[in-house]
Amino acid sequence: MSEQIKTLRDSAALRWTALLLLALAMFCAYIFMDILSPIKDLMLSERGWDSTAFGTMQGSETFLNVFVFFLIFAGIILDKMGVRFTAVLSGAVMLTGALIKYYAVSQSFIGSGLETWFTNNLNHIPIFEQLGVSPFYEGMPASAKVAACGFMIFGCGAEMGGITVSRGIVKWFKGREMALAMGSEMALARLGVATCMIFSPFFAKLGGHIDVSRSVAFGVVLLCIALIMFVVYFFMDKKLDAQTGEAEEKDDPFKVSDIGKILSSMGFWLVSLLCVLYYSAIFPFQKYAVNMLQCNLTFSEIPADSFWASTSVTIVQYIVMLIVAATAFMFNFMKNKNTKYGVLCISIIALISYCYMGYMRQSAESIFAVFPLLAVGITPILGKYVDYKGKAASMLVLGSLLLIACHLTFAFILPQFKGNQVGGVIVAYLTILVLGSSFSLVPASLWPSVPKLVEPKIIGSAYALIFWIQNIGLWLFPLLIGKVLDMTNEGVTDPTKYDYTWPLIMLACLGVAALIIGLILKAVDKKKGLGLELPNVKA
Numbered sequence: 100m101s102e103q104i105k106t107l108r109d110s111a112a113l114r115w116t117a118l119l120l121l122a123l124a125m126f127c128a129y130i131f132m133d134i135l136s137p138i139k140d141l142m143l144s145e146r147g148w149d150s151t152a153f154g155t156m157q158g159s160e161t162f163l164n165v166f167v168f169f170l171i172f173a174g175i176i177l178d179k180m181g182v183r184f185t186a187v188l189s190g191a192v193m194l195t196g197a198l199i200k201y202y203a204v205s206q207s208f209i210g211s212g213l214e215t216w217f218t219n220n221l222n223h224i225p226i227f228e229q230l231g232v233s234p235f236y237e238g239m240p241a242s243a244k245v246a247a248c249g250f251m252i253f254g255c256g257a258e259m260g261g262i263t264v265s266r267g268i269v270k271w272f273k274g275r276e277m278a279l280a281m282g283s284e285m286a287l288a289r290l291g292v293a294t295c296m297i298f299s300p301f302f303a304k305l306g307g308h309i310d311v312s313r314s315v316a317f318g319v320v321l322l323c324i325a326l327i328m329f330v331v332y333f334f335m336d337k338k339l340d341a342q343t344g345e346a347e348e349k350d351d352p353f354k355v356s357d358i359g360k361i362l363s364s365m366g367f368w369l370v371s372l373l374c375v376l377y378y379s380a381i382f383p384f385q386k387y388a389v390n391m392l393q394c395n396l397t398f399s400e401i402p403a404d405s406f407w408a409s410t411s412v413t414i415v416q417y418i419v420m421l422i423v424a425a426t427a428f429m430f431n432f433m434k435n436k437n438t439k440y441g442v443l444c445i446s447i448i449a450l451i452s453y454c455y456m457g458y459m460r461q462s463a464e465s466i467f468a469v470f471p472l473l474a475v476g477i478t479p480i481l482g483k484y485v486d487y488k489g490k491a492a493s494m495l496v497l498g499s500l501l502l503i504a505c506h507l508t509f510a511f512i513l514p515q516f517k518g519n520q521v522g523g524v525i526v527a528y529l530t531i532l533v534l535g536s537s538f539s540l541v542p543a544s545l546w547p548s549v550p551k552l553v554e555p556k557i558i559g560s561a562y563a564l565i566f567w568i569q570n571i572g573l574w575l576f577p578l579l580i581g582k583v584l585d586m587t588n589e590g591v592t593d594p595t596k597y598d599y600t601w602p603l604i605m606l607a608c609l610g611v612a613a614l615i616i617g618l619i620l621k622a623v624d625k626k627k628g629l630g631l632e633l634p635n636v637k638a
Contacts (some may be wrong), residue, residue, distance in 0.1 A: 106342040107335065114271045118280050120332040121264045122287040124190065124545045127325035128257045129291030130298075131197055131318035132160070135204075137299045137389040137464035138311055140594040145311050146204065150588075150597075151236075152243045157386045159234045159247035161570035162252035166232060170357075170570060173259040174563020182267045183336040189263055190326035192256030192264075197319045199249030203242050205312040217241035232574075258570060262562040269550055269558055276499020278491075278547040282482025283428070286539065289471035290424055292385060294466035297420070301413045312408070319612035361561050366552045366629045369620040371568045373495055374545060377612035379572030380502055380606040381538055385470075386577050387584075387602070388531075392463035393595045395513045396523045399461055403545050407459045416456045416465065420472065422449040427476025431483065446476065466527055481540060482547075489634040491544035492624050496617040498540030503610035505534040510603035551630045572609075579605065 107113045135142060135157075142148040164170040165571040177185045208214055219223075221244055222237035234251070235244050272280040361367055377446065401408040426446035433439040450472060457465040485491050508530045516523035546562075553561040582589070582603045588597045624631040 100378040107339045108271045108275075113335075114275075115280075117271050117332060117335050118268065118284055119287075120266055120328045120335070121186075122284040124186075124328040124332075125260060125264055125284065125288035126291045126294075127318075127321035127328075128193060129262055129288050130295045130321055131193070131253065131315075132257060133292060133295045133385055134299050134314055134318040135311070136386045137296045137467070138170045138303050138314060139387070139390045140393065141300075141303055141309060141311050143594050145198050145309060146242050147240050150581040150584040151578075152239050152581075154386075154577045154579075154584075155234065155236065155239065156243045156247045156250060156350040157271050157383075157581075158574045158577040160250045161258070161574040162234045163251045163255050164258050164567060164570040165332070165574050168567070169255045170258050170262070170563050170567040171560075173255070174262060176562040177259075177263055177266055177563065178557060178560050180334075181340075182263055182270060183333040185259060185263045186336075187326070187333055189256045189260035190322070190329040192538055193253050193320070194256075194262065194322045194326055196249045196251065196253030196256060197315070197322050199252060200246045201249075201312060201315045201319050203245035203249060204315055206310070208242055208245065213245065214241045217244045217316045218396055221310050240450065254570075262381075262566050265546055265549075265562045266558055267332070270336075271339075273550065276483065276486050277550075278485035278544070279479055279482035281546045282478040282485075282539065286424075286428065286471070286475040286478040288533075289538070290420075292471050293420055293468040294417070296389065296464045296470075297413060297417050300412065300464050305410065358557075358560060358564070361553055361557060361564055364552050365623055365627070366620070366631070367549075367561065367564075369616055369623060370548060370552065372547060373499075373613050373616045373620060374541075374565055375569045375572040376609050376616060377495075377499065377502065378569050380419075380506065380613070381534075382573050383576035383580055384506075384606055386472075387580055388467050389464045389600070390594060390597065391509065391599045391603075392467055392527060394597045394599060395509075396463060396466070396527060397520050398463070399519050399520070401461055407456075407461070412460060413454065416453060416460070419449055419453045419456065420468065423453055423472050424475045427472070428479065430476060431479040454528050457528075458521075466524065467531060469528060470531050470535045471538075472535065474535040477536055478539035481544065483496040485544050485547060485634070487556060488633050489632045491548050492617065492621045492631045494540045494544035496614060496621065498537045498544075499610050499614035499617050501533055501540070503614065505530050506603050506607035506610060507536065510600050510607065511581035514600070548631050574608075576606075 107117070135153075139153055142153055173185070173189075176188070202208055218241040221235045222239075224233040224235060229312050233517075234247050265281070268280050268284060270276065298317060299314040302310050302317045303309060306315060406412055423446055426442045426449065430439060430443050430446065433442060450469075453472070454469060457469065481494060485494070508526070513523065513530070516526055549561055549565065550558055583602050583605065584597055584599070587601050591597060621632070623629065
């Protein structure tokens with residue numbers, strides 16, 4: 100053996116098992132995060148949510164994190180109480196919020212006394228309304244208000260989980276393949292996006308009877324599984340601390356004054372700004388992407404007795420998707436050249452098959468589900484490159500360039516193919532795949548850079564502050580997209596007829612700003628020697 104195994108993290112199998120537990124939990128969280136995104140049109144027809152109501156509800160996920168500073172407290176909890184306690188706490192909070200959101204969109208809520216109360220109240224929130232940041236407004240459907248309350252609570256748990264997972268990976272992989280681990284975790288977690296896009300409409304329309312609450316119930320069940328994953332990780336992490344004698348909450352305790360050390364770092368601020376700009380152009384877009392494709396692609400109605408309209412095809416397509424993801428991921432770790440490229444061929448064939456099935460289903464949500472598949476294959480490659488070669492800041496610049504190109508393609512080129520079924524779908528697939536690959540550049544390079552900017556004992560708080568700044572954008576832009584859509588589509592009642600040009604231009608401008616910050620970060624790194632372009636694994 101090349102290294103002596105003294106603790107759990109010295110065993111590659113065990114530290115990657117710990118990573119798998121964390122990644123599976125976040126996989127489930129990502130599914131619930133966008134559970135209503137592919138059925139935005141159904142929320143209009145079934146619950147009366149217009150784009151403003153939908154965007155306000157979606158943006159509410161980050162409201163408590165941003166305006167009640169919950170993420171800052173989460174970082175302090177993480178630094179004082181440690182990874183395992185915070186992981187289980189985040190799972191419990193996510194599940195609580197999800198249950199509230201499920202009740203809000205269920206049939207039981209309709210006609211209830213709670214619906215009446217929320218209809219008549221919470222229309223004017225002092226201070227927040229004056230500042231223009233209220234999570235509610237007069238005329239907002241009661242179900243959307245209650246769903247927003249649940250989503251706020253879920254968002255607290257999800258973002259707490261995000262910083263906890265990042266800190267957990269640092270704990271188990273520092274000095275080893277940390278960027279590869281972070282990239283792999285995000286690749287698996289983002290399969291949740293594809294899973295959501297495929298199964299949310301599947302459950303909502305199951306049996307020919309539309310019920311949007313079934314989609315949310317699916318997400319609730321997965322969050323129960325996420326909590327179980329965190330509990331199992333709890334015991335692994337506890338055993339590791341027993342072996343190493345580490346105790347995050349006792350040795351060198353966190354002090355609130357340490358936040359000043361984080362805020363005084365120029366590198367920290369540049370990374371934070373790049374993060375909020377980049378992620379604000381991705382996550383809010385995901386919430387509207389299916390509806391954007393419905394508005395820009397031409398679909399034919401499939402006969403009800405066709406295989407492509409059956410429930411079976413959903414399962415088959417998901418299995419094909421898993422084959423694409425598994426083989427693309429395995430490609431990164433195989434040593435035998437013949438086997439390696441054989442697996443790659445299988446992945447490419449499966450991807451083409453998946454895209455063909457998405458086209459035959461004439462389904463926007465099925466087409467957008469391809470979003471994370473290329474990222475699953477290349478994120479580990481990029482992570483490994485950062486680990487052994489460096490160039491993290493350069494990757495952030497490249498990711499911003501790809502982001503700009505994709506949003507401008509959606510805004511100006513895709514609409515030109517309206518009426519051309521095959522051409523439009525091909526352009527959509529290629530752009531979505533490139534956007535997914537752009538997305539993979541960020542976690543593989545940005546998150547492993549944070550430990551180079553701050554002291555080890557305050558990494559949790561550093562991640563929390565970055566996530567808090569990021570959450571400002573994740574709160575603001577779903578709301579802005581909804582408002583811009585309603586303003587630029589006055590009188591449009593068909594949710595598949597919206598013009599998405601201006602929202603997409605707005606997102607492309609975020610990419611331009613991220614590009615500028617990325618170039619400044621490269622210059623600062625070169626001048627101050629932050630080490631962002633240096634490899635993580637020391638020779």
